Amino acid sequence: MIVSLLYKVTRKLLSLPSALLRGDAAKDAELLVLRHENAVLRRQLANQVRYEPADRFWFAALSGLIPRRHWRDIFPVTPGTLLGWHRRFITAKWDYSARRRTGRPPTAAAIKNLVLRLASENRRWGHRRIQGELARLGHRIAASTVWEILHAAGIDPAPRRSGPTWREFLTAQAEGIIAADFFHIDTVFGRRLYALAFFEHGTRRLHITGVTAHPTREWTVQQARNLAADLGVRMESLRFLLRDRDGKYGDAFDAVFEAEKLDVIKSAPRAPRMNAHCERVIGSIWREVLDHVLILGEAHARQVLAAYQSHHNEHRPHQARNQLPPDAEKQPAAMDIDTHRLLRTRILGGLINEYRYAA
Template sequence: MPLSIFTALVRNLITLPAAVLRSRVAKDAEVLALRHENAVLRRQIARVRYEPADRIWFAMLSRLVPRERWRQVFAVTPTTLLAWHRQLVARKWTYPQHRCPGRPSTAPTVKQLILRLVKENHTWGHRRIQGELARLGYPIAPSTVWKALHAAGIDPAPRRSGATWRPFLTTQAHGILAADFLHLDTVALKRLYALVFIEHGTRRLHLAGVTAHPTAQWTVQQARNLAMALDRRMDSLRFLLRDRDSKYTSSFDAVFEADDVEILLSPPRAPRANAICERVVGTLRREILDRMLIYNEAHAVAVLTEYIRHYNGHRPHQSRQQLPPDSNEPPALATVTDLRAHGIRRQPVLGGLLNEYRHAA
């Protein structure tokens, strides 16, 4: 072995203990610095939160540190240890298979049906959709429909003002028949007038007639035709509510007074006194008259007749617990229909301007 190599080896062997000794001193100094830094941080932080990985690391290091030094090395007290144990016990007995408390979430199939109704009926608000769902066997709350629309980024239709004159109409609804005129303009800008009647108790709507010249004699004849059409139901009526239009003459009133029906006149310039009839006139405008062109008087009669058939036979009404006026069925029970087993079929009305939904056979 050359002398130079031997000399280098001896020099390294001599310097090795010194290097090891210096590294231990450096490590001790580093540990002292970290301890002092931890002491400073503990004075500034009220509470230190440890993650599960931190706890495992401390547990491993505790096997290398003498037990009498744990208090100076680890910032863990017996109270902390017991708290960790309680968390482990609680995590073990959480029963994740049980459902969370609170109201169950809306089924995805119902949400899809809500979005379908909105897509096919642009003027329907959340309450109108809730009524249609109740008829189909999904008695969910209006707020649930609103949340589904809001989550999908669809603004619901604004709420419409309800009926006023509540004390009288509530107690006497089953005996009141209300009348009102509404006007509509044809494609040729010819104005037509339609006389409609509505029964407060059942919300059944009647079209008396449509004409371009609503004279007093024409109005009396429409009243006679209605009285004959109602026949036995006239016995259950006690009041006729109308405004002070000059077309309602004493002869018009006499047609109803012959069946012991008392005439009630609304105050001047107070349409809300006849709120239910005004509301149905607004419904006629929003759902059909403002969304299609009328050619002539015969076309107006055909359109209004078809809509009234839909209104009386299918359209749900809040005042009747989501039942149509012609329905004698009891209110639907709070049962939910499974969409996977029962399909929903759409039946267009007035060429698809409106839609009726029923269970597929």
């Protein structure tokens, strides 16, 4: 592009009125000498002369000042060659190939990473399904581009990929499971109390619906009704109720959940591991609270268990939820320890501590 511009400027400068370029007799004689010398050199060298781009440039530029009928006598090349050089320099003016790339523009690295993320998080999606999701997000790229990104990363672009991992499978199933189990509490006077706990596998929420010394079937059914009323529309996301074969449940208990379109699944006899989530949270209740508190009666037990339930759902971190409590959606913003004061909240007289930064 620069060469073509320089060539154009040179042509304009050389096209000044010929009167400015007229010389005297000495110049004419010098020109005759140079012309004759040029003819002698052409006879001796024949086809051995090689012209550099600068030579072609000047010959083509000066040709505009000399009548075409004299080109053969003056220039060391044929008129056809001279015209070819001229066409080459004019063509360079309109040549934009150096300013554009052939083919499609490259895909941004962020888009490639997004394609790979969608493929890893949705193992049954093919390249066309991923393309559709990208279009919904405002990124319109061709399905063939998605195919190439997946293929280059060693991922099969076809929709039939390997199945989910056990962790992914169990996580998907956990979203619709709520488990129930009884656990006992011995008071300071040796009286045995019973508490009914419900545990949502997906959200890790704990519900301790009641404490009684006489867990009859009617009492258990009422706890099921209370839970259904407390959950409200969240019952629609549940599909299974998991419980053991304890005689305190009964058909009326199951009917409460079946009315909400839940399937009741009973674990095998003497197989606590089939209800492992409930067993684990009950173990946490014992280790963190009941092993360290003397329970005086039903009212005291309800107060202690309600405090622990609130702590469990609102503050206690859970590994399965990326160290988030069940009722939290995201981690709080990090605070500067040097400028923010850390506050401690004592639960159950300091048996459990919760920490937060002062606002």
